[in-house]
Amino acid sequence: MASQYRITVVLLLVAALFLPGCAQNGPSVYAVVDGKEITREAYQSYENFLRLSQPGLELSRDEQKQVLADMIDRQVYLAEAEKRGFAVDPEAAQKEYDNFRTQVLSQDLFGNSRVVFLTRLQELGLSEKWILALIGEYQVINAMIEAEREKAPEPDDLAIETYYKEKKDSVYAHGELRNVRHILVNKDNFPEDEEDVAQKTKELADNLYNRLTTGEDFAQLAQEYSQDSSAKEGGEIGFIEKDDVVESFGEEAFSLELNVVSQPVESRYGWHILEVLEIQPAGHYELDETIKAQISSTLLKNEGNRLVEALLLELTEKAQITTNFK
Numbered sequence: 001m002a003s004q005y006r007i008t009v010v011l012l013l014v015a016a017l018f019l020p021g022c023a024q025n026g027p028s029v030y031a032v033v034d035g036k037e038i039t040r041e042a043y044q045s046y047e048n049f050l051r052l053s054q055p056g057l058e059l060s061r062d063e064q065k066q067v068l069a070d071m072i073d074r075q076v077y078l079a080e081a082e083k084r085g086f087a088v089d090p091e092a093a094q095k096e097y098d099n100f101r102t103q104v105l106s107q108d109l110f111g112n113s114r115v116v117f118l119t120r121l122q123e124l125g126l127s128e129k130w131i132l133a134l135i136g137e138y139q140v141i142n143a144m145i146e147a148e149r150e151k152a153p154e155p156d157d158l159a160i161e162t163y164y165k166e167k168k169d170s171v172y173a174h175g176e177l178r179n180v181r182h183i184l185v186n187k188d189n190f191p192e193d194e195e196d197v198a199q200k201t202k203e204l205a206d207n208l209y210n211r212l213t214t215g216e217d218f219a220q221l222a223q224e225y226s227q228d229s230s231a232k233e234g235g236e237i238g239f240i241e242k243d244d245v246v247e248s249f250g251e252e253a254f255s256l257e258l259n260v261v262s263q264p265v266e267s268r269y270g271w272h273i274l275e276v277l278e279i280q281p282a283g284h285y286e287l288d289e290t291i292k293a294q295i296s297s298t299l300l301k302n303e304g305n306r307l308v309e310a311l312l313l314e315l316t317e318k319a320q321i322t323t324n325f326k
Contacts, residue, residue: 186270
């Protein structure tokens with residue numbers, strides 16, 4: 001929920017796509033939130049801000065009501081954040097605004113011209129100062145939200161074990177696993193060759209296969225020739241399921257017998273020479289330290305989100321809100 005209060009170009013563009021248009025008629029005061037007015041002019045400025053990069057957008061009445069609802073929520077959250085002592089960091093707000101402006105200027109509409117950007121603001125009745133102030137408001141709200149999220153306690157062992165049991169047959173089940181190592185050769189083995197090196201690459205793969213079948217060390221050849229990040233580990237990529245890798249690789253890896261070197265197999269990455277070191281039947285991942293850490297992170301994040309949602313719901317329900325926009 002907190003993410004909706006981050007001022008980024010992406011969010012603005014998404015909002016604009018779903019909220020096209022503006023409202024020109026209605027009462028002079030659209031809503032009152034705990035005694036603070038949201039005027040028609042304030043609403044129009046916010047709507048125009050949503051239209052900054054989307055000229056000619058039009059809002060339906062329901063969409064206009066949703067824009068106003070967002071403004072009401074923002075006012076409620078901002079008042080509470082300020083009450084809790086959160087304040088704008090001018091330097092951080094300016095930096096975020098500078099990033100925002102850079103991204104907006106890069107769009108075709110503005111052609112990296114600040115003059116065009118400022119002209120567009122003027123057409124919409126906006127200013128850089130207005131946008132900077134809006135960013136500051138969201139900054140304060142986000143600070144409160146993050147502080148609330150950080151109140152979440154670290155999950156204990158019982159919570160972790162309970163989650164594991166609940167998700168064991170879905171999240172933590174696995175098919176057959178195979179511990180595989182491979183050597184990948186491709187055009188990167190011939191960085192200085194400007195012409196097509198497809199034939200050289202295949203010849204190198206065949207040569208390495210022959211050397212392996214005559215007893216040369218797989219790990220040593222992987223370290224010397226493989227273009228995969230696993231080269232430093234002697235080509236070993238660890239346990240995989242068949243669908244974890246590209247199709248040709250998976251088909252070969254899951255048809256090989258143990259400790260048998262495959263002939264070169266082609267994929268979009270190049271030519272692979274594989275060997276299966278160990279096979280584990282389908283089953284469940286054990287609740288080891290790695291899984292415990294993953295579950296702990298998930299539970300901590302979920303509890304933080306729950307606290308934030310509960311806070312924002314409570315603030316909205318407690319606020320005295322009058323809406324005149326029908």
